[in-house]
Amino acid sequence: MDLALAPETLARWQFGITTVYHFLFVPLTISLAALTAGLQTAWVRTEKEKYLRATKFWGKLFLINIAMGVVTGIVQEFQFGMNWSDYSRFVGDVFGAPLAFEALIAFFFESTFIGLWIFGWDKLPQKIHLACIWMVSIGTILSAYFILAANSWMQHPVGYRINEAKGRAELTDFWLVLTQNTALAQAFHTLSAAFLTGGAFMVGISAFHLLRKKHIRDMKTSLRLGLVTVAVGGLLTAVSGDVLGKIMYEQQPMKMAAAEALWDGEAPAPFSVFAYGDVDKGHNKVAIEIPGLLSFLAKDDFTSYVPGINDVNKAEQEKFGPGDYRPNVPVAYWGFRWMIGFGMTSFAIGLAGLWLTRKKFLLPQHLRVGDDEVPHLVLFRNKALNPKLTRLYWLAAIWTLAFPLIANSWGWIFTEMGRQPWVVYGVLQTRDAVSPGVSQGEVLTSMIVFTTLYAILAVVEVKLLVKYVKAGPPELTEADLNPPTKIGGDSRDADKPMAFSY
């Protein structure tokens, strides 16, 4: 079956769908693993029951989420071979290594210790059980690092040479692949965004309960933890984004010019607030700009020259031969803006919340509340927000809980589509990367299968999340409060039901 499409079109759509979908679960997994581990540490250290209830509550949402992250990750491991066999042949020597490291080091860690954590409540002494969730957390972060190093190599290939005889790239410096500035900045950016994502998720769900005046004591703790996570994660996301942006101006000027719809180089270069342009003619019809700001973002001063799309295109034509080296400019332009806009909205809501719910000792006597009361939202000294605005804040926190997920998705769409037509920047074009032996019918089949399956699972997953969010933290049992002292469990009663069973 042959469709009137370029061979890479369907393969790209499939990769886009499966990867964006997979990445809905990844950042939540990374951050919720660490946050759950933090809460459980608080329980072990303070023995306050609210921490254990919170651990169980967030841990459950974490598990519902990680199940999806794990299974959709399996596809990622194999689809390079399925749809991108020429890519795999060309880059396997370089790109395969971090992937194999990820599996051998990070995946084993994650998946083994998650089993121990899920089933280990009545089988492991308290501290060993706690160590297991930390191991999971370390596994998720290591995993992110290796795969981001691999992706960074596609953004900015280093530590390799081209073997003409074999027609492939070969690794010459693995350490450089792991530690080049692109990899470090991408890891920093992606991980901080992951924590922004988990923080906003926690804030939104806590706000949901607090608005209904339910589970107040537990949710106040979670709210504060979430807000702090959003504030720190959001700040670091912005800082690392700036660092990564500057690196990209060096390494892929085309991507950043497209992100700004800057068609022709300027000095000083303006930051675009809104643009609507004509791709064929290579200029903007409408442009609202802030003078000099782009120079600052790219080079740290307000006067520097920043090359435009047309300039870079010409330079690449001279270097790589005739062709169109421009990515899809509207996607890059708007993707960049949605990424920043959605991400920073969550950051702002988190910062506002952090101030509005500040600690008791910063508040006058009459605005302080007990542990079992919903906190007042206090804007100025002595004055709490009126009920309408209070309600509005809680609603805003709830409605924006998925904003970082949208920001993450656009971030990936921007960075991957902004690199086009290259799959490995400057080395291999996407059209030369597809599987020549796989028919479009086969790709279409797998795309329909994955998309349908993923859509069904999305409904199932979201419904489950909603059910367990609404249920709130569980009541603690006798067994929860008396963890075993021996590995394998205390044999007080051989026929006692397991603390957790599938």
Added chain:
Amino acid sequence: MELHDVWFVLIAVLWTGYFFLEGFDFGVGVLTKLLARNRPEKRVLINTIGPVWDGNEVWLLSAGGATFAAFPEWYATLFSGFYLPLLLILVCLIVRGVAFEYRVKRPEENWQRNWEHAIFWTSLLPAFLWGVAFGNIVRGVKIDQNFEYVGNLWDLLNPYALLGGLVTLTLFTFHGAVFTALKTVGDIRERARKLAFKVGLATAAFALLFLLWTQVDGGDGKSLVALVVAVAALVAALVANQAGREGWSFALSGVTIVAAVAMLFLTLFPNVMPSTLNEEWSLTVTNASSSPYTLKIMTWCAVIATPIVMLYQGWTYWVFRKRIGTQHIAETVH
């Protein structure tokens, strides 16, 4: 022994690990319909593998990732060539993972029953398909001079490969039944032993036929030794099972898997994916492998990481060493 030979062995080790471990948890999945009589028994079965199936599955991801890194050409030809069967396996693994995790999360009868069907089918199909895939790898497929697979789906469904599928399906089910007998208490343990015997006989018949066919087609002295070990271990596993020595029986069914995989890889070497069109076009350890530098780094990683993985995964089995029965399964929905 050059590094690419070392990596041929390491890839074999990763696949062996995968089939040994996920083999019994596929088998347990199949037994949820063959052995369990009611929901509590189904849950006993599922919970014998509950804490470990996820870690077991990572052996597959490691085999895949390591093949990508050490033999990019093999990875590219194999997964683009076996496209639709691999798609089916991936779909099964996706649904299976979610099924274990989500089945217990809602009390509705429909919900639980649907996921139980899912667990059965998504265990059975990959257990069968992996055998078909390996049958084809060993037998060789239509590969052209560019290392592209040029056959079609029906070429993959040849009698030898289908027989391979029956071997893995029955062998994994046997392995799972023996594992169940080792991990459970009560009535289900007795029935698992009885069923293991029946499934074991079928396994022996299929395996003997398949391995002999392999030996006649492309075997040598070494592969013959592996064949004898595989068959002897299987027979011994059956005897141990009848004698009620469950630990021994499980260890021996494991040896059967190890020896059978070893035999396939011994027959394969030095090819990794032979071409049936022209011997010159076969993928071998030399023409499919990565550069020595990459192989060296990968060797360090594998040599250090794999034993550590085996240690902590082994520890997991120690933590969950207690047998379980229906009395250990709580009623509540999590």
